[in-house]
Amino acid sequence: MENQALIKQLQATAVQLRCDVLEMIGVGKAGHWGGSASLAETMAVLYFHAMRVDRKNPKNPERDRFLLSKGHAALIQYAALCELGFFPREELQKVKSLHGLLQGHPDLTVPGIEAVTGSLGQGLSLGVGMALALRLDKSASRVYVVMGDGEQSEGQLWEAAMAAVNFKLDNLTAFLDWNKIQATGRTADVFAIPALDQKWKAFGWEVISIDGHDIGHILAAVDQAKAVKGKPTLVILDTVKGKGVSFAENTPAYHNGTFDEAKYAQAMAELEAQKAALEAEKEMI
Amino acid sequence: MEKKSLRTAYGESLVELGQSDANIVVLEADLGKSTMSCLFKDVYPERYFEMGIAEQSMASTAAGLALAGKIPFYSTFAVFAFGRAYDQIRCGIAIPGANVKICGSSCGFSDFGDGKTHQSIEDANVMRMIPNMVVLNPCDAVETRKMMRAMVAHQGPVYIRINRNDLPVYTPEAGEYRIGKMSRIVAGDDVVIFATGSMVWKSAEAAELLKAEGISAEVINVSTLKPLEKSEILTYIAGKKAIVTAEEATKLGGLGSAIAEQLIGEVDLPFVRVGIEDEFGTSAHSYAELLETFGLTERHIAAAVKTALKVK
Ligand SMILES: Cc1ncc(C[n+]2csc(CCOP(=O)(O)OP(=O)(O)O)c2C)c(N)n1
Numbered sequence: 001m002e003n004q005a006l007i008k009q010l011q012a013t014a015v016q017l018r019c020d021v022l023e024m025i026g027v028g029k030a031g032h033w034g035g036s037a038s039l040a041e042t043m044a045v046l047y048f049h050a051m052r053v054d055r056k057n058p059k060n061p062e063r064d065r066f067l068l069s070k071g072h073a074a075l076i077q078y079a080a081l082c083e084l085g086f087f088p089r090e091e092l093q094k095v096k097s098l099h100g101l102l103q104g105h106p107d108l109t110v111p112g113i114e115a116v117t118g119s120l121g122q123g124l125s126l127g128v129g130m131a132l133a134l135r136l137d138k139s140a141s142r143v144y145v146v147m148g149d150g151e152q153s154e155g156q157l158w159e160a161a162m163a164a165v166n167f168k169l170d171n172l173t174a175f176l177d178w179n180k181i182q183a184t185g186r187t188a189d190v191f192a193i194p195a196l197d198q199k200w201k202a203f204g205w206e207v208i209s210i211d212g213h214d215i216g217h218i219l220a221a222v223d224q225a226k227a228v229k230g231k232p233t234l235v236i237l238d239t240v241k242g243k244g245v246s247f248a249e250n251t252p253a254y255h256n257g258t259f260d261e262a263k264y265a266q267a268m269a270e271l272e273a274q275k276a277a278l279e280a281e282k283e284m285i
Numbered sequence: 286m287e288k289k290s291l292r293t294a295y296g297e298s299l300v301e302l303g304q305s306d307a308n309i310v311v312l313e314a315d316l317g318k319s320t321m322s323c324l325f326k327d328v329y330p331e332r333y334f335e336m337g338i339a340e341q342s343m344a345s346t347a348a349g350l351a352l353a354g355k356i357p358f359y360s361t362f363a364v365f366a367f368g369r370a371y372d373q374i375r376c377g378i379a380i381p382g383a384n385v386k387i388c389g390s391s392c393g394f395s396d397f398g399d400g401k402t403h404q405s406i407e408d409a410n411v412m413r414m415i416p417n418m419v420v421l422n423p424c425d426a427v428e429t430r431k432m433m434r435a436m437v438a439h440q441g442p443v444y445i446r447i448n449r450n451d452l453p454v455y456t457p458e459a460g461e462y463r464i465g466k467m468s469r470i471v472a473g474d475d476v477v478i479f480a481t482g483s484m485v486w487k488s489a490e491a492a493e494l495l496k497a498e499g500i501s502a503e504v505i506n507v508s509t510l511k512p513l514e515k516s517e518i519l520t521y522i523a524g525k526k527a528i529v530t531a532e533e534a535t536k537l538g539g540l541g542s543a544i545a546e547q548l549i550g551e552v553d554l555p556f557v558r559v560g561i562e563d564e565f566g567t568s569a570h571s572y573a574e575l576l577e578t579f580g581l582t583e584r585h586i587a588a589a590v591k592t593a594l595k596v597k
Contacts, residue, residue, distance in 0.1 A: 029570075030398065071402065096398045096568040098578060104400035104568040118402030119369065120338050150315060153337025182338065183315045184323075190315060191337030 006049065007215045012278045013048050013083070014040040014215070018244045019271050020079035024095045024102075027264045034254040035148060036076035038179040038212065038239040045218040046144055047080040055085045058111040064141050065114050065130050069123020069157075070148035070177065071105040072256070077113070078102050086112040121154025123147060124174060128163045131172040131232075142226070145174045150182025152193050158203070164232040165204035172232040173225040174205075177212065179241035185252045197236055205234045212237025245270055286453035289426035295388060295447055296321030298433035299358060300328050306437065307332075312347050312359040314340050319449075320360040320390040344370035344387075348377035351384040356437060362396065363389030363405035363446060367412055378442045379415045386436050387412075387444045393483065393533035394566055394575035395449035404566035404575075405446075410538040412444040413511045419443040419464060420510040424485035425454045428508055431462035439464055446482065448533075450572050453486050456506065465509045467517045473503035476527045476590050479518070481507045481540045484531035484559070487576070490583035491531075495590055502529075502590055507540060515547045522548075527555040527593035531586050533576075536560035555593040559586050 017040045025031030046066060047053060054060035068077050075095070082092055087101055087110070094100030101110055105118030115126045127145040134141050151157065164172055176196065184190045193199075200207045206228045210217035218237075225233035241255070242248035245267040248257065259267060303309045303325060310332045317323040317335065326333040336343040340361055347357040360366065366389040367374065378385045389408045396403045412420045419439060423429040429447065436443045455470050470485055471492045480488035485506045492502040505521050507513070522528055528548075530541035541558030548556075561579050569575045576582050591597070 096400070096570065098567065098569045098574050100568075102568075104398045105402045107401065116402065118399070119365065150338055153315075153339045155339055155341060184318055184335070191335055193337075 003216070007219070008278065008282050010041070010044045010048060010215045012275065013044040015244065015271055015274045015278065016083060017043055017076060017079040019268070019275070020082060020092060021075045022245070022259070022264070022267055022271065024075050024078065024092050025259060027261050028258055030256050030258050032072045032075060032256050033245070033248055034181060034241040034251070034257070035070060035073040035177065035179065037243045037245065037248070038177050038241050039073055039076045039146065040244065041213050041215055042146065042175055042218055042237060043076050043080045045215060045222060047084060049219065050222045051144065052141070053084060053112070055112070058086060061139070062141060065127070065143045067115050067123045067127050067143070067145045068106055068117055069145055070120065070151055071117030071123070074102070074104070074106050077106065078110070081110070081112040120148070120151045121156040124157050124160035124164070127172055127174070128160050128167065128169060131164070131169045132167060134171055135169070141171070143172045145172070147174060147176050148182070149176060149178045149180065149187055149196070150190070152176070152196060153191050161200065161203045161205065168230050169232045170229050173222070174232065174234045176234060176236045177239055178236050179239045181241040181250070181252050181255060183255050200234045205232055207234050207236065209236040209238065212239035213243060244274065288451035288453050290451045291423060291426050291429045291447045292319070292321040292390060292449065294426035294429040295360070295390070295433065296324035298430050299325040302433060302437055303329050303332065306356065308354065309356045309358065309437070310334065310350055312336055312343050312357055314338055314343050314361040314365065316361045316390070319362070320388060322358070322360045340365045340369040341373045344373035345377045347385045348373070348381070348383045351378075352381065356384055356386070358386040358388060360388035360390055362403060363392040363408040364403055366390070367408040367444065368405070371411070375415055379417045382417045382441045384440055385442050387442070389444060389446045391449040392446045393448060394579065395572055397569045397572045397575050400568035401565040406535045406561050406566060409444065409446045409510050410534055413538065413543065417442055418511065421445040421464070421508060422482040422510055423447065423508050424482055424506050425452050425456055427454050427458055428456040428462065432508070435462040435464050448483050452483055455485055455489060465512050465514045465517070467521065468506045469503065470506050471502065471504040473501040475501045475525065476529060476594060477503045477505060477521050477525045478529045478531060478586065478590065479505050479507050479521070479540065479544055480531040481510060483533045484581065484586070487581060487583045488531050488586050491586035491590065494583055494587045500590065500594065500596070510540060510543060513543050513547060518544055518547050519551070522552060522554065525554070527557070527590070529557050529559065529586065529589050529593050531559040533581055534560055535563060537563060555595070557589040557593040559589045
């Protein structure tokens, strides 16, 4: 596909994923809007272009592996898996309910989910394990891990960072969703971790810093990472927490917030308007 | 019955205790607005340490503060407070007997939406196994406040398990809490129900149901899970025809097991445990749904009493 057309299409996918997340959160129930919405473009690129996934055979050995280390953003992964047809759309309505498939955090009971996450700081180690196994099996599959910026304070994550370099895992790409807000507030105020890019570089990783809402940048970074040999790559995504819904953007309350009826309607209207605008642009191309 | 927040009781108690003792310091791992340790931060910011999302480091840092003469309280969700930092607790806190107070918040099913990774069904059970550790599980906000004072008075590590949801108040305002002491919530003759935490409430309701059927059940609040005083247990089983235990925790190694351990060779009475079977939780839209699904309601406790008494 021509690059501009692909970018437009993935932008539309990202907006659709945000709509799905909002639908899952619904009215009056707490849900992790902020950290899900900041990842929409990355998920669109990975699931709808870069990764090999197989909805008919979710355990296809040829697939790439995706691990959401910041497991509380499960809704954005459910949205992607649902749009790809891994499970029926009705499941979105039943999320986090007793009789639904979709748990509050990623669980192996859900087709397409590769690991149990939700206890922060563990995803990169899981990814290292999978990358080692794939290399032993001489597999061409790659491992993608998404981490939070608040999550960077977990020590285990740095143990895994060292392991990935020690084992020269160039089949592993990690993403850092640098949305600058964690559970209690702004990361700079809660627990400052300066110069994250330099820390990762010093640990021996290839580091690429990009605008995490720019599909073109994400596409390029994923390709660039594939070309790196002998070490793992970290893509730092400069993102806006809650992206896509004006009043929830860059707002700590929407880390795990609730939408009342009016707020929900406004949020959905904003997302629908974004969809319509992208449609209109598409027709112009 | 009026329900009150145990988390708010925790946060407000920290402030009160911090006022009378400048050695009290508080640590948190990015969940202070949930555990309510944030109340302490507002009043004593210089004695509040936000450690980042780094529970292992938080536990060992608390140990360091304690070894240097401070009285640290650290809090986060129960799963992370006890589980993520297990070896740090064992090595840095329990072995030296460091004066660290650990608060496992949002315990049991009270974090209903988040599912298995967040629902702590085994925290108190595991903490019981560690030498030197005192383990507390308050049944309401009033008891939480009293326990907090007792925790400071006690020199050594303590783990306190706190529900996220508000609970009805069953314990009296008057008097002080003594670690190890049990208390009678409902008096009765036929059977004794030893309950802990939220299950004190459900057991009291079960006693009401049973009364209507002519069964007189006594409800005992066992809010110190360790040390468990054998003399207390023996006092309350005297004259009863059966023993029932109730806990919002896995049955393995919890309150029921602990009481059974104490009674080996002592009595020959029917004994039925109410608790979570050997399985993880699941996400749900409400706490009540989970209590129902996992067999932890007043009806389940009443049924257990009838099983123990062999009545239909
Ligand atoms: C080990 C662990 N500690 C605490 C939590 C509770 N928790 C869930 S999300 C979160 C904040 C995460 O912040 P960040 O990594 O920046 O995620 P994002 O802002 O992208 O949502 C916390 C503390 C957890 N899930 N796991």
